[in-house]
Amino acid sequence: MDELAGLGVAALAGEYHSVVARAAAGRADALGLPFLCSSAVLDALTERPTEWVARLAPPQSRGWQVYADFLLGAGHRRIAVAAQPSVYWASGTRILRDHLAARGGTLTELDMSALTPAAVCDKLVDHRATALLLLVGHPDPAVPIVKSVCGDQRLAEIMIGAPAGQPEFAEWATSLGDDSAGVPFLRYLPERLGPLGARVEKALRERLGEAPSFVAFEGYDTVAVLADVLRSHGADRARIAESWPRVAVEGTRGQIRFSRTPGISVWQWARSPIQVVDRDPAEPDRFRILHAG
Structure with missing residues (x-):
């Protein structure tokens, strides 16, 4: 500068x-x-x-509150976040926790500076979480976490989300193949x-x-x-x-x-558009709009 x-x-x-x-x-x-x-x-x-x-x-407070509303609307009340130390991830965790708590949801933070992807799976089972949010860097440790969770039969019903938008990029799909789909994230585009x-x-x-x-x-x-x-x-x-x-x-x-x-x-x-989207499991190169705010 x-x-x-x-x-x-x-x-x-x-x-x-x-x-x-x-x-x-x-x-x-x-x-x-x-x-x-x-x-x-x-x-x-x-x-x-x-x-x-x-x-x-x-601003993050607006976008991540929209994401929290999407989670609640999809029936998720027990949320876990796999987070790395960062002012950005800490801010996102706080926004999610406050918004969810005011509406009957709970948020558990999993410290990725201390846990392996396999240990994350054990924690998710212990906390009976229905959704795991990736507040981590891509490709590492995001990709190993997704592979570990998707490969754990105990977590077959859990939803993986990535509010910061990692699944937007082609490298995500290349790294994860079929596991890249169905991971909701925020993007800033209008419906049309x-x-x-x-x-x-x-x-x-x-x-x-x-x-x-x-x-x-x-x-x-x-x-x-x-x-x-x-x-x-x-x-x-x-x-x-x-x-x-x-x-x-x-x-x-x-x-x-x-x-x-x-x-x-x-x-x-103030009027920038916000969507929650994911890659369509039937066609991973196509994005589905799940929620807008």
């Missing part, structure tokens, strides 16, 4: 991972450098309210793409040789917003930051506007 600021960049786009984005956003605020965050969802993206940072992805989204989806599919992930649409929308802001307000950093509340850009997933959201320290696209 310091190097880019020193080079005189007008604004920054990114960033793929919430923990890295949190560090970048904090530094952008300190430097007075406009930063449009495309994918990171941590509610506390900066320690204090800032005028310099705007975000397209929905509009004309712009359909054109972008077609162009990306031709270039990539496969269907683009929702992250590709986030990236396109980030560039579209920054291009509009730069055309309208030039390359002055202060003017760019001042323009966030006046943005009105047609993106691939709807019209993008930024506003102040209670509890969120950055300018936020």
